[in-house]
Amino acid sequence: MTTWFTAADCDLSEFRAVCEQKTELGDYPHAIDVVDNVLIYPGTLANDREVQAELVRAFLDGPGVAVFAGAFDAEVVDGATGVFNDLIAAQRASGTVGGDHFAKPGANDRVWGALDKFALRDPATFAGYYDNDTLALVCEAWLGTGYQVTSQVNVVNPGGTAQVAHRDYHLGFMSQKQALRYPAHIHALSPMLTLQGAVAHVDMPIETGPTLYLPYSQRYRPGYIAFHRPEFTAYFDEHRVQLPLAKGDAAFFNPALFHGAGTNKTNSVRRMANLLQVSSAFGRAMETVDRPAMLRALYPVLRHFGGNVENVIAASAEGYAFPTNLDKHQPIGGLAPRTQAAVVREALEAGWDQERFERALTEAID
Structure with a gap:
């Protein structure tokens, strides 16, 4: 078994054999279609072990990517779009330009750290947006509970060119060396x-240039080295697939899948997507997020919220207790101190007022 990869381990013929497979709809009983080897699911699915197991198999050994049709309500999306446009306008007014990892500077409008900016600017709209059962299902299937959501809004403007094929965070954001x-x-x-x-x-x-994918490429073991090599980029360019999306559709994929945003060939459509980078509780997220500030803003909304509060808590609160200062936050009564998420749940269950909630939150994180 290989312990350390080298550039010599990147064999294009082996890569072709991995990628040139066919997705059979019958192998995925909860899917409703297969388009260009990509699985298509309905926007609503039961969150049970059977469905989760199928999604894990799809991301791990299957095509590595799935589209969930109509996963987000169009009106909810429109509300969030208004907030995102306001954030972009504020960035432009301040002279701030959001760069992109894998595209030419100026091709996109990018809002980094969009999760907490969204929550602080419009907590009610945030809660309605992240109260999404499909998002919770896919995140729990792949990562388990306690996952951490981050979000980056990306607008590819007319004429914006395609990204270079890549894998994603963590190793995907590194050079080959x-x-x-x-x-x-x-x-x-x-x-x-x-x-x-x-x-x-x-x-x-x-x-408009929706994301380009190379199904099954996540299965190629030395892929974090290979995507830097020109022959693999050329193979991607020749064999990648591209699916149209409707407003409210959501695509999720294994971060090891070779992919990249496409070229916006229109002269009028600003292609906006909310890019979600969700991390396991056992890792750390790509961005720092001011979760206490988000929770202070969200708490009044959650006290009277008619949707699924747990979905919003999962998207906004820290669900993992470590690292922490164990002198201040001793794990009394369990193996770990209370998380931010636990404080929010306790506050909502007990009906605390804003002042008591903020005091307890400060004690939990100070």
């Missing part, structure tokens, strides 16, 4: 720590 420093078992671990997703905020016909 950096990635080679990690042993092979860490290459296998990296995609288990995160889940990638994108919510379409406008209709995305092919000419």
Whole structure:
């Protein structure tokens, strides 16, 4: 078994054999279609072990990508789009430009740290948006409970060119030289720590440049080295697939899948997607998020919220107790101190007022 990958381990013929498979609809009983080897699911599915197991199999050994049709209500998406446009306008007014990892500067409008900015600007709209059962289902299936949501809004403007094919966070954000420093078992671990997703905020016909995917490419073990090599990029360009999305559709995929945003060939459509990068409780998220500030803003909404409060808590509160200062936060009564999420739940169940909630939250994080 290989312990350390080298550039010599990247064999294009082996990569072709991995990628040139066919997705059979009959192998995925909860899917409703297969388009260009990509699984299509309905926007609502039962959150049970049977469905979760199928999704894990799809992301791990199957095509590595699935689209959930109509996962987000169009009106809810429109409300969030208004907030995102306000954030972009504020960025432009301040002279701030959001760069992109894998595209030319200026091609996109990017809002980094959009999760907490969204919650602080409009907590009611945030709660309605992240009260989403499909998001919770997919995140729990791949990552288990206690997952951490981060969000980056990306708008590819008319004429914006395609991204270079890549894998994603963690090892996907490293140079080839950096990635080679990690042993092979860490290459296998990296995609288990995160889940990638994108919510379409406008209709995305092919000419607008929705994401390009290479199904099954997540199964290629030295892929975090290979995506830097030109022959693999060329193979991606020749064999990638691209699916149109309707507003409210959500795509989720294994972060090891070779992918990249497409070229926006229109002269009028600003292709907006909310990019979701969700991390396991056992890892750390890509961005720092001011979760206490979010929770202070969200708490009045959650006290009278008519939807699923747990979905909103999962998207906004820290669900993992460590790292922490154990002198201040001793794990009395259990193996770990209370999390932010536990404080929110306790406050809501007991009907605390804002002042008492904020005091308890400060005590839990100070």
